[in-house]
């Protein structure tokens with residue numbers, strides 16, 4: 001009994017020691033608390049605004065304050081996708097608009113670059129599963145066997161002046177950029193590859209254009225080939 005009274009007494013003293021901060025510390029905690037709540041509110045409001053802009057762009061194909069919007073998507077991506085998830089809206093729209101937005105921002109510089117100075121990076125997963133092409137230091141070398149659309153696409157792209165690479169792995173693009181310094185790039189891939197590729201090009205100051213796969217995966221992926229041809233054919237209106 002005496003022991004428990006003693007424990008209570010020690011506990012109370014300990015508690016007093018813990019909670020009795022000088023007044024300025026209490027003020028500081030209060031200010032920090034207020035700042036955290038304000039910051040959280042600000043992030044939420046900005047995320048709602050950017051989410052609405054994303055939906056607007058997805059529906060209309062127009063972009064409002066494109067650079068700020070892209071900054072918003074990059075910084076607030078997790079909160080925005082959570083908001084989409086909560087409201088049961090397909091959150092892949094965020095990635096889709098992100099890629100289109102980057103393409104839109106790069107468009108002017110990309111079109112200024114002649115086709116002969118542009119490179120194409122095609123993912124190897126879009127080939128036929130029975131592809132006979134061999135791996136070389138310059139990527140997988142298509143022999144246009146006719147088993148998939150890559151051979152024809154390469155032939156057409158090269159007739160426009162492009163250099164065409166079939167990418168065997170993730171470090172390949174970095175190596176080719178370092179080696180040949182292309183002036184503009186068209187990259188095909190899934191959302192993640194396109195996002196990383198466009199960011200890589202941005203770091204190297206290369207205007208790039210991403211073309212999303214219709215069905216992503218490790219093998220037998222599909223591509224909207226019409227969309228791809230449109231993306232590589234486009235030139236500056238008066239070029």
Ligand code: SF4
Nearest residue numbers: 131142143145148151
């Ligand atoms: S067309 Fe080229 S990429 Fe396609 S399967 Fe034949 S060799 Fe492979």
